[in-house]
Amino acid sequence: METIVIGAGIVGLAVARRLTQVRPGERVTVLEKETEVAAHQTGHNSGVVHSGVYYQPGSLKARLCRRGVGLLREYTQEKGITYDEVGKVVVAVDATDEERLAEVHRRAVAGGVPRVEMLGPDGLRDVEPHVRGRAALRSPTTAVTDFPAVTRALADDVAAAGGGVRLGHEVVAMRPLRSGVEILVEHEGGTVRLAADRVVVCGGLHADRLAAMVGGGEGPRIVPFRGEYHLLAPERTHLVKGLVYPVPDPRYPFLGVHLTRRVDGTVDVGPNAVLATAREGYRLRDVDARDLWQTLAWPGTRALAGEHWRTGVAEVLGSLSSRRFLRAAQRYLPELGEGDLRRGGAGVRAQALARDGSLVDDFVIEDIGPVTAVRNAPSPAATSALAIAEEIVARLP
Numbered sequence: 001m002e003t004i005v006i007g008a009g010i011v012g013l014a015v016a017r018r019l020t021q022v023r024p025g026e027r028v029t030v031l032e033k034e035t036e037v038a039a040h041q042t043g044h045n046s047g048v049v050h051s052g053v054y055y056q057p058g059s060l061k062a063r064l065c066r067r068g069v070g071l072l073r074e075y076t077q078e079k080g081i082t083y084d085e086v087g088k089v090v091v092a093v094d095a096t097d098e099e100r101l102a103e104v105h106r107r108a109v110a111g112g113v114p115r116v117e118m119l120g121p122d123g124l125r126d127v128e129p130h131v132r133g134r135a136a137l138r139s140p141t142t143a144v145t146d147f148p149a150v151t152r153a154l155a156d157d158v159a160a161a162g163g164g165v166r167l168g169h170e171v172v173a174m175r176p177l178r179s180g181v182e183i184l185v186e187h188e189g190g191t192v193r194l195a196a197d198r199v200v201v202c203g204g205l206h207a208d209r210l211a212a213m214v215g216g217g218e219g220p221r222i223v224p225f226r227g228e229y230h231l232l233a234p235e236r237t238h239l240v241k242g243l244v245y246p247v248p249d250p251r252y253p254f255l256g257v258h259l260t261r262r263v264d265g266t267v268d269v270g271p272n273a274v275l276a277t278a279r280e281g282y283r284l285r286d287v288d289a290r291d292l293w294q295t296l297a298w299p300g301t302r303a304l305a306g307e308h309w310r311t312g313v314a315e316v317l318g319s320l321s322s323r324r325f326l327r328a329a330q331r332y333l334p335e336l337g338e339g340d341l342r343r344g345g346a347g348v349r350a351q352a353l354a355r356d357g358s359l360v361d362d363f364v365i366e367d368i369g370p371v372t373a374v375r376n377a378p379s380p381a382a383t384s385a386l387a388i389a390e391e392i393v394a395r396l397p
């Protein structure tokens, strides 16, 4: 039995490793178009190990995040990768926030997130002395880690177990066979045809295109959202001890501008969420005509834009102005001043969008004959990757 996994992000490599563990006699090969692992979402994220406070009880996210945290914690310990439980507060600054925070608390308790507690203004001050709010939810087990290091370790495990990780190999076409799948792959030396009994697609920002090659459902489509970060000036990083988040707006799957302490001690402010003009467009000026056309031609994009154009315009303006970032963070960190932010990096989220314009919130895994396609693996998929891998491998024929 031969399995090909497409994509060497954290999800693809976790799946490949799991296969080598539970089906040791079978051959596993990972194909990745870039020349390094973790080149896209996995290497451009916030580095937060989410404890699972936000997710709808009973959803895949809720279940796989909790399981994923435990597995990830163990794995980082085994590999000597930093895993720092810096803790997180979600801060309510007004009455609307307070109402929404009560729902977040309810979900956290229903989801079995350990040691969450509600704090008043004084309790919040004890945990984060510079942060102000009417109330806060504290999750002391929320952690930060180095996801690219985790991904490299997974690739090493796959190789050590006899699997292959072929970098610089782009899948350009797939064709279902009577039994198995034929895959056309481009690499530096030319084009090769490979055959596999089964394929697992973990293509992140290209998940929909890869699924379409084998007759997967038309939706959901991937719509790229760029998330830009600012950095807190080094002399101001003492303003936060751990992770500080606003209360998320339930209409959006993104968490709002937050302050994230990374494993190297730097503090990110962000990310925002701006509709991107290229799936791998990390700069405002990056435009890919095919990506842009596919985004705009999808009826879901028009429906989304019709409903949320005001927020969209605000986010684009925010992307051009540090002051908007500053204002968002000042709501709960009033000491933050004009000179405290530096421009940082950016990531692009693969957000699945349904035909009717609804943003698909939960993880989506589609079975298409011999192909299993991860159609939506947004945050917290890095946190949940080892559990997503268990889930996928358990359902493979």
Ligand SMILES: Cc1cc2nc3c(=O)[nH]c(=O)nc-3n(C[C@H](O)[C@H](O)[C@H](O)COP(=O)(O)OP(=O)(O)OC[C@H]3O[C@@H](n4cnc5c(N)ncnc54)[C@H](O)[C@@H]3O)c2cc1C
Binding pocket: 006, 007, 008, 009, 010, 011, 012, 031, 032, 033, 034, 037, 038, 039, 040, 041, 042, 043, 044, 045, 046, 047, 048, 049, 050, 169, 170, 171, 172, 202, 203, 204, 205, 206, 210, 227, 271, 346, 347, 348, 349, 350, 377, 378, 379, 380, 381, 382, 383, 384
């Ligand atoms: C800004 C941002 C912040 C985030 N913050 C967090 C966080 O703090 N915590 C958290 O848990 N999650 C976070 N996430 C989400 C998390 O990073 C992703 O859910 C996770 O990395 C998804 O992993 P993946 O392997 O599915 O995708 P990716 O890492 O994107 O990997 C997909 C791979 O497939 C490859 N590929 C695509 N098409 C082909 C092809 N045709 N042939 C060969 N290879 C192909 C790509 O090159 C890529 O390497 C964040 C994401 C972003 C963008």
